[in-house]
Amino acid sequence: MTDQLIPIQWKDGELVLLDQTTLPNEIRYDSYQTIERVWDAIVTMKVRGAPAIGVSAAYGLYLGVKDAPENYYDKFFEILKEKSDYLATSRPTAVNLFWALERMEKKAKSLAHLEVSEIKTELLQEAIAIHQEDEEINRLIGENLLTLLSDGMGILTHCNAGALATTKYGTATSPMYLAKEKGWDIKVYADETRPRLQGSTLTALELHRAGIDVTVITDNMAAMVMSQGKIQAVIVGCDRVAANGDVANKIGTMGVAILAKNFNIPFYVAAPTPTIDLRTPTGKEIPIEERGEEEVTNRFGVPTAPKGVKVYNPAFDVTPNEFITAIVTEQGIVQAPYEENLQKLLKGAPDAITK
Numbered sequence: 263m264t265d266q267l268i269p270i271q272w273k274d275g276e277l278v279l280l281d282q283t284t285l286p287n288e289i290r291y292d293s294y295q296t297i298e299r300v301w302d303a304i305v306t307m308k309v310r311g312a313p314a315i316g317v318s319a320a321y322g323l324y325l326g327v328k329d330a331p332e333n334y335y336d337k338f339f340e341i342l343k344e345k346s347d348y349l350a351t352s353r354p355t356a357v358n359l360f361w362a363l364e365r366m367e368k369k370a371k372s373l374a375h376l377e378v379s380e381i382k383t384e385l386l387q388e389a390i391a392i393h394q395e396d397e398e399i400n401r402l403i404g405e406n407l408l409t410l411l412s413d414g415m416g417i418l419t420h421c422n423a424g425a426l427a428t429t430k431y432g433t434a435t436s437p438m439y440l441a442k443e444k445g446w447d448i449k450v451y452a453d454e455t456r457p458r459l460q461g462s463t464l465t466a467l468e469l470h471r472a473g474i475d476v477t478v479i480t481d482n483m484a485a486m487v488m489s490q491g492k493i494q495a496v497i498v499g500c501d502r503v504a505a506n507g508d509v510a511n512k513i514g515t516m517g518v519a520i521l522a523k524n525f526n527i528p529f530y531v532a533a534p535t536p537t538i539d540l541r542t543p544t545g546k547e548i549p550i551e552e553r554g555e556e557e558v559t560n561r562f563g564v565p566t567a568p569k570g571v572k573v574y575n576p577a578f579d580v581t582p583n584e585f586i587t588a589i590v591t592e593q594g595i596v597q598a599p600y601e602e603n604l605q606k607l608l609k610g611a612p613d614a615i616t617k
């Protein structure tokens with residue numbers, strides 16, 4: 263579909279990103295040729311969503327070293343580390359950023375026997391591989407989530423863990439697209455998700471364009487629609503899953519999880535395995551990004567709070583694992599005890615998954 267919204271493309275040696283800060287009113291693609299501009303696109307959320315941040319950072323790192331001197335190995339690897347550390351300062355919470363940078367550095371080190379020019383070529387191929395793998399991961403997550411859903415269900419989602427946050431399908435939205443292909447009649451309720459409003463500006467946009475039944479609600483309506491029996495499942499994305507199954511996701515996710523538990527509604531987290539971080543023991547250790555106050559007080563272009571008043575704007579919160587019914591990955595569905603089962607999952611142990 264030519265008018266499909268494609269968040270990330272590598273075209274003719276340039277990274278092309280869909281500017282997600284102008285959606286849904288303006289569809290705008292920009293070309294990126296430097297690591298500095300990719301860093302800025304991540305910080306200003308022109309590209310956002312844990313998987314999309316990882317893929318963009320991989321291409322950004324290649325852009326940062328493609329013109330590095332080729333006559334000294336040590337110098338090249340010094341520059342590679344410096345550029346990787348630079349991109350790592352863009353946003354702190356989504357572990358996919360650090361996972362992608364680490365994977366690129368590891369790839370370069372494994373090729374230290376090659377000429378620097380060849381290493382550069384291989385680094386671009388690694389970024390392309392990360393990009394292509396993400397699409398397959400999301401499709402598999404959708405298939406696994408679909409086994410937990412049924413025709414006619416009402417599904418609530420929070421923020422955007424959609425095709426716009428990844429390379430295709432999305433994670434939380436993946437089963438919605440697959441359900442549509444199967445001819446199921448599912449109704450999606452999208453929390454607008456203050457303050458950045460990614461639910462209404464992004465999730466509603468991509469699902470509506472795909473002909474999927476989506477209704478925008480304000481975040482404080484979630485309890486009402488649950489109490490009315492409109493919701494049979496909640497599906498959200500994630501930015502980092504700690505080793506014990508605590509999940510960092512867009513601010514407001516924890517509240518939705520607590521509501522879901524109150525109404526006995528299953529709460530599923532769609533989690534690509536690169537978003538699972540066994541090096542972070544619990545949610546308490548996940549760094550939570552704080553963003554500018556203008557996102558809260560000027561989101562609609564006019565001040566909605568008195569000048570000079572204090573503003574708190576954490577971009578994420580952490581949902582404790584006890585509120586999570588299942589963490590659904592591309593490798594399978596994981597349930598409590600998460601500490602044990604997440605470790606088994608990442609070691610490929612078949613008994614880690616419930617499916």
Ligand SMILES: CSC[C@H]1O[C@H](OP(=O)(O)O)[C@H](O)[C@@H]1O
Nearest residue numbers: 310311312423427499500511512
């Ligand atoms: C599969 S996207 C995961 C996650 O990323 C989003 O955060 P942001 O838009 O700030 O990058 C949101 O928390 C999504 O659920």
